[in-house]
Amino acid sequence: MRVMAQMSMIMNLDKCIGCHTCSVTCKQVWTNREGVEYAWFNNVETRPGIGYPRLYEDQDRWKGGWSRTSRGRLKLKSGGRISKLLHIFSNPDLPEIDDYYEPWTYDYDMLTKAPQGTQSPVARPKSLLTGKNMDIKWSGNWDDNLGGSQETAAADPILATMSEHVKMEFEETFMFYLPRICEHCLNPACVAACPSGAMYKREEDGIVLVDQDACRGWRMCVSACPYKKVYFNHKTGKAEKCTLCYPLIEQGKPTICSETCVGRLRYLGLMLYDADAVLAAASIENDHDLLEAQRSVFLDPFDPAVIAAAKAEGMADDWIEAAQNSPIYKMIADYKIALPLHPEYRTMPMVWYIPPLSPVVDVISSTNSDGEDARTLFAAIDKLRIPVEYLAGLFSAGDVAPVESSLRKLAAMRSYMRDINLGRQPDERIPARVGMTGTTIQEMYRLLAIAKYEDRYVIPKAHVETARELEELGCSLDTDGGPGMGGPGENAKGPYGKTPGMPLNATVDNYNEMRGGPTTPSSPGRMNLLGWNGKGAVDGMFPPAAPAGATE
Amino acid sequence: MSALTFLLWVAYPYAAAGVFIAGHVLRYRYDQFGWTSRSSQTYENRLLRWASPMFHYGILMVAGGHLVGLFVPKQWLAFFGVTEQIYHLGATGLGSFAAALTVAGLGILLYRRRFVDRVRMATTPMDVVMYVLLTGAIGFGTIATVAYQVVGGGYDYRESISPWIRSLVFFQPDPSLMAGVPLFFQLHILTATTLFLLWPFTRLVHVFSAPVGYLVRPYIVYRSRDAHRGTGARQPRRGWAGSQLPTRSSDRRP
Ligand code: HEM
Ligand code: SF4
Ligand code: SF4
DSSP: OOEEEEEEEEEEGGGOOOOOHHHHHHIIIIIOSTTOTTOOSSEEEEESSOTTTTTTTOHHHHOOSEEEOTTSOEEETTOOHHHHHHTTTSOTTOOOHHHHOOOEEEOTHHHHHSOOOSSOOOOOEEETTTOSBOOOOOOTTTTGGGTTHHHHGGGOHHHHHOSSOOOOOGGGOOOEEEEEOOOOOSSOHHHHHOTTOOEEEETTTOOEEEOTTTOOOOOHHHHHOTTOOEEEETTTTEEEEOOTTHHHHTTTOOOHHHHTOTTOOEEEEEEEEEGGGHHHHHTOSOGGGHHHHHHHHBOOTTOHHHHHHHHHTTOOHHHHHHHHTOHHHIIIIISOOOEESOGGGOSOOOEEEEOOSHHHHHHHHHTTOOTTOHHHHHHHHHHOHHHHHHHHHHHSTTOHHHHHHHHHHHHHHHHHHHHHHTTOOOOTHHHHHTTOOHHHHHHHHIIIIIOOHHHHBOOOOOOOTTSOOGGGGGGGGGSTTOGGGOOOOTTOOBTTBTSSSOOOOOSGGGHHHHTTSOOOOSSTTOOOGGGOOSSSOOTTTSOOOOOTTOOO | OOHHHHIIIIIHHHHHHHHHHHHHHHHHHHOSTTOSOOOOTTTOOTTHHHHHHHHHHHHHHHHHHHHHHHHSOHHHHHHTTOOHHHHHHHHHHHHHHHHHHHHHHHHHHHHHHHHOHHHHHTOOHHHHHHHHHHHHHHHHHHHHIIIIIIISSOOOGGGTHHHHHHHHHTTOOOGGGGTTOOHHHHHHHHHHHHHHHHGGGSGGGGGGGOOGGGGTSOSSOEEOTTTTTOSSSOOOOSSSSOOOOOOGGGOBOO
16 A cells, blocks of 8 residues: 545535636636636536537547556557557547637727728737737637537547437526636646656645756647547647646635636545555456546545555654544545546546536426425436436446435435524434435534635645745746746747747746736737736837827 | 868767767756657648658668668678678669659658648748758759769779778777768768757757667556646746656556
8 A cells, every 4th residue: 555645626606606716716726827818727518518628538539647558557548558649649549729729819909990980990819829810719608607508519439339319509508607727637648658758746745847958849649538638739839728727726725717706616625545556446347447446546534554554654643633623525435426528538537516406406497396395306316317317428438326325415415404504303214315424414404504715725735845935836827837837928038039049937826026017918019918017107008108298 | 080080970960969969868858848759740741741751661660771771891791791782783773763653752851841821830940950951961862872882883882981980999990991972972961960969959869769669668648637737836947957758668558
């Protein structure tokens, strides 16, 4: 047994209102730079829908993740080591930028600078890749709220696997949001596919990172990740990905997406697992057994043998304690309501989800039945094949049993707590029907519904006694290797173009560095307010003053 | 020996070799972040899918051919029973195939660089310089081969160019060997020398990070967060400040 700790996340999908705040704040922190305009380390997709990048779940096409050979060994779906090297000159499975979308901006200057005329000026979209006018045809969330889904959603790879055909007509459909970040997998396909060994999993907290100095731009990780959560920075020629905001995590603070989540639906905490057991669990034959196999890799942080082994590995006491208080452990192991996204990719993802009960409740409410009544809810979960099967396609490799069990627990919590909230005698038969007790239901309610900040985030600080001062961590975004380096800015016009050399800060994180003055405007003559330090007027902020003596 | 002969066939090659080596060492030490193939596949794939493998397989074969032709003395090959005739047939046959692949691939790559908007916009001045020299070297080499080997009677560079290169390698330069070499071979050599001179400052550095280590390393790489962070104050900024590579021995499997 080799005990390792994994910083993990759970999202409670019932609470997601699809506001994209998480995506926007993440973008402002990590990817508001040239070269990654099209990249969303956090994205929120409407399901059913085809996702971002388009149809990323279609592994017959993209060959992401692992597959199990007939001899029971795991192999990268895109091919073994030799085949990877033979295909290095052109990666056959690489998504093009159009599979994400062509990034663009608008010709805003036109709005203020157009000469007076009879027509109102318009700001035309301009491609950020070519600078030319373009037609916007797709984006990171083009099918948001099922917009245009009649045309696109039928291609959803999960719908395609379902036995019953779902009509994408307005009255007959269901919908929920799926926020996604990198899964920081226990068996990461991206790391395995990196020819130069630049990607790694941190021993301390399992965060998967790209060493920006060692990356040579072979772009194999991009295609190997089945969740398509490694992005190619086309300006620097290096891969970048979600960092789980490690500079914050190291200080015991939640990630930006969690901190700013409007629905307060994200949870962060440690999971202890047995690193020696991962490969065997990921190689199990039947896809439906993968969920149970992954659960079996997790270790009980209260088990004295586990604690002893963790200490022998050098894990600090406060980390073990954090693992014991972890909300993640409660939801995965105690209540068993959280499920992994696409366990069949065999990467052992570590961002798990509580499946949404809302598609079921919506149907009940639309028939004017009581959406909080336990019997109605249980019956609906049994009967409503379509949403349940769809959820199973996402969270349990198509096996409806775990999804049903999780939904029934949520339903039980809903109706049990209603009685309590209305001051009625709670019905103890309800928790019993889902194998729980009233007390655990109430605990679960506190964690899921009340969801206090300190219950949602149990993050032990990194131990830096041997390394360096914590106060300095605020700057780790701009040390070597962090994508927060900020790609080189407009004024990096060396002979190599925008790649090497002194980078210009472009992220809000490097705020301190900007005290001296705001960043270079992203287009000449304009100023980016996000980079403004609030002090004084800056070039480009106001139109040039009229020359003295000039009259209007 | 005239001053020009000395300059072209002794001084210049040595200067280029010096810059090539020192440039690589310096760039590897100080510009890890800029060391990349800078793939353009996400911009455009339809042409690249064919062009890049054609060009690369071609140029690697060409490079192999050059190694044999230039560095393996005629007598050694003869010892293994490779006669003049076999060598000529092999070199011209295989060489033409490799050259055709390379030239075709290069042609498409150049077309792409020039006419596909997204790729053109991402082309740096150094890329242009590199492509001019690369095309020059490959072009002159191809012309020389076609003119003297395929159409012409065959020119035995293994009696002149190869010993000249080896004379440079062993630090006993003999520029007189280059005196009678046909023009296009001379031009080929000079453009190639210039390419090598500028090599460390172009994207071609990616050649020296060809990831053969991938064949033997464990799939999942673990690294400790402390191992490559060092202690104390902030890391030096990128640019012309030293950057340390974490040791690869820490890529280990639990
Ligand atoms: C030895 C192993 C080599 C490897 C693994 C390798 C790999 C690569 C890769 C991955 C790319 C990026 C292709 C893309 O856009 O996606 C590339 C581009 C390129 N390579 Fe290589 N390469 C090698 C050797 C060479 C050699 C020997 C040369 C020429 C002397 C060369 C010249 C180029 C050029 C000119 C490009 C730019 C193509 C373009 O986008 O216009 N490479 N290489
Ligand atoms: S989800 Fe993250 S850790 Fe998993 S394979 Fe993709 S990039 Fe790697
Ligand atoms: S911020 Fe929270 S509620 Fe809003 S889309 Fe993101 S996950 Fe959903």
